[in-house]
Amino acid sequence: MPSLSTTSADNLPDARSYLQNKLEVPTKSQLSHDEYGICNNDDFRFISSHNTNEDSTIAEVEDPSYYILISTYVSFVLLIVIGHMRDFFGKRMFNKHYKHLMPNNGYAALLSDFDSFYTRRLKLRIDDCFSRPTTGVPGRTILTLDRDSDDYNNTYFYSGSNTRCLNVSSYNYLGFAQARGGCADAVEDCISRYGISAGGPRLEGGTLDLHHHAEKLVAKFLGTQDAMLISMGFATNSTTIPALVNKGCLVISDELNHSSIRFGVRLSGASVRQYKHNDMKDLENLLRETISQGQPRTHRPWKKILLIVEGLYSMEGTLVNLPAIMEMKNKYKFYLYIDEAHSIGAIGPHGRGVCDYFGINPRLIDILMGTVTKSFGAAGGYIAGDQDLVNRIRQRSHGMTYAESMSPPVLTQIISSLASITGVKEFVEGGEHISEDTHPGPVTHNTLPHWMTLPRDLLDGTEGKDRLRRLAFNARYLSSALRKMGFIMSGSRDSPIVPLFIFNPAKLPLFSRTMMDRLTPGAASIVVVVVAYPATPLTSGRVRFCLSSSHTKGDIDELLRACDEVGDLLSLKLSRREPKWTVDECIDRAVELVQSEYA
């Protein structure tokens, strides 16, 4: 089956009929426009921006009934007790399986019992729901390699066959994960010109002209003076934070900040305090306490205070309360570091992250960090800010001095995908009147490498705009509809990450497996991500959908039907809010649902 990257799909009748005929379920064979779904209905578009009538930063989640909470605790207690019993007898009766957990021949145990207990006794039971191996493009659909285990998930065997599944799990917000289309063509061109490696660390001769092009473009896209790229998203945080703070500085961190931030703070040697997730009152109290008390014991004033927040929290779908933080920033004089790993490209009317979404000038933020792995289908991260900051980090970041620099094909993917969102001035309608300093505005043609040729609809920015609007619609539609159907959800309705709470640990694998092998015979398989303790609090196991602009309205309908099916089976519609809608009502009134201020 052909796969398309552009929205002009008149040559693909089957793809359109799938939307127009309102099939009950798309069958496996019909998931054909597999990388990027075709959806030409202009009603299914929305612009993501902050609406003051709607509180999109609220972090509270509706509590389930006590029955659910208690049964969740009981399940965990049961799992833990049985796990310990198996360990107790296992170590005595089958000790060859426990060799690495016990002191052996004068060596201490390689892994401590306690550290690996969760992995062995809880995760292994449902291991088939994690790390499913895949192949091909992680686009609108994904091919999973079929596997099976006959020793309780200790080892797997592969039958060699694949299943094509609807993919609501990859961080492919703008659908740039593509093996075809303008961006992929540019990457192919790049591979033949540059090969695949930049040759070494940035400061030791690994700087190519492509790095300058890409960094200029990122800075222009974000509206900052300069930007720099690091070849791994995790390392962007963990190697940059030590370049900014050290002993005598204080880092204030949201309690749900990503592991890479904690890693970086630990390397920096700075003190760290946490505040309750997105709780502005708690943050203000903490600021007042820490500034007035100074450093512990000596009471000397802090050298500087760095507040690190994420734009969009990947497990909760909540947006940072940026307006409130900006107000506090003036008063308390801290520096602000926003990790936009999930929000860049994914929210805001121009896709430029939380600043764009809340209408805040990006130059007021001291450090903007983000990844290009997610929305732009590349790999790595960036740091952006004013000239002094970026120059300083270029000299002081571990990533620039020691780590391999970003490779040419990845840089090309960044350049081509970013340019298609900003548009190139010479091709944008009315572009000749736009000054180069305008933010958000198009880039000029000389920002792109001279050899790069992109199709017209990428250059004039129409394609990028369409992607942003489709993503905004999809995200809001799914989140609102699931709420209306009675599921307990968290996060902003504009977030492309949509978490649905499941609570009980036993329901998690069941959810994942039932989405894979659907109850309706012949219905499309859906791959989902289930997350439980320790990635979430003990009682709030959840499934997390990541939407993409490559999904069509039909795909979301299908997902809703699947959730409806499983939701009834596992009794997940636990919300006490009324009125509830049926799944058909949600699907029919999708546009109304998306545009309404309340859900």
Added chain:
Amino acid sequence: MLSVDDVAHYLHQLPGSSIFLRYVRSSYQNDPWRSLLELLLFLFALRVWLSKRTRGDSEKGFIRLSEGEIDELIDDWQPEPLVPTNQPHKPPPTILGPPSIKPRVLLPQQPIERAKQVTNLVSYNFLGLLGDQRIKDAATNALRVYGVGSCGPPGFYGNMDAHIALEKSIAQTLGAESAIIYSQGFATIVSVIPTFAKRGDIIVADEGCSFAIRKGLQISRSTVRWYKHNDMNSLEAVLDGVNREAKRRKSPLTRRFICSEGIFQNDGTLANLKRMCELKRKYKYRLILDESYSFGVVGSTGRGLTELFDVPARDVDILVGSMANTLGGAGGFCAGESVVVEHQRINSAAFIFSASLPPIMAVSANKTLSILNSSSGPSLVQALQSNIATFRSALTGLDSLQCASHPLAPIQHVFFTPSKEYQVMNMSSAVENTDEEKIESIWEDIAEDALSNGVFVTVARHLRGQEGDIGALSAGPNMRVPPGGATPPSEPRPSIKVAISAALSKKETEKAALTLKNSVNRVLKRRS
């Protein structure tokens, strides 16, 4: 007002209250003091339960301030600037186009017409396979199957068949049981060490270890003891000392590791793996070996240190390497027993919290590996080794220079001799900087001079001030130097780092070395 009777009435209505009352009454009749004590205990428990458990007020040294005072303090507080303003910034030269063996290089702030074609002694093109058509073809094919990014961590559908295949072939090439792929070479060892070594564990590390290892040690919070650089007697003395001390203190058995690089990033010396393996077995340590610069280049077919010393890879408990150097791609790997590898898949931060390596990079690394494993592999390694020898012999004859690197190392560091270093320090015009920075500025002049004469070399870059910072547990004034061991490592010596390539001819290598030699002479003459 409630009367006592009313209270009693309500109490009677509570289920189970009669049992409670009976208990109180009988215990009171037996021993009224006991009832009083129980009541006090209950009230105390209630107080503890209700008291604030958060930090702050209860913490020692907390000063209670009024709101007005806090506001005043906040107004008074002036933070330091986030970064120093208007710092001198010297960007590195830029390669225009691919990092080939003869690239066009442009100095910063120069117009593009001034770009010059030079000989490349910078890019990690050890086997000369950068830009090889076979690898490009493999990458292009992979692009058309996978796209560029993997768009997710391995746990969430970012675990692709391309990664599994590369893991298998790395394990096979090394002869290890299993392997795991990380998405950045630098981040690999930084994350692997703390996955296994925790607080209370002991790591005996070479004082010459790279920055990445030092950071890994720091984050593991283990107790670190250092041994003298590449000195096996020192290693033995430290291992012996640590074991004896543990015995004397009767401390519980903790995990113990030896940590070393194969070829050291900071000076290009080569570790004595054979002896290290003997020692680790004798003293019951596990070995963490970073083969980032040795995998793919030493040993007769390029399988690294294990091949060179004829030690089975299974003897190295945790073997870390990089695909960014020899394999000309990106990412890192860790090989070892299945238990070691599988544990990382759910416990290693840089693995689980990061998107997986772009599949095109995995496929092309695999392609490079298969070229290395094919019949043409040994000749590539051979060509590299002979170029290294040529380079080294061309550079001899200058008393001021020291080629401390091992004759097999693909990165050759060129140092000044210690006496020359002292002399050079006084030549530098830099005023406030440290000794290392003064010497480095001379090296930078030499590199610039070499570039203008057609050879691209780079000064070995270090984060001065951060290299020596290895955390409280392994440094600090209270740290005891083990007998026969070394003090916590300080800043590495300044040097020029030269990456030799198999793609250069003997003549080109020789000429490049001579150019570098002339630049050294010229700059030293100019400065003195």
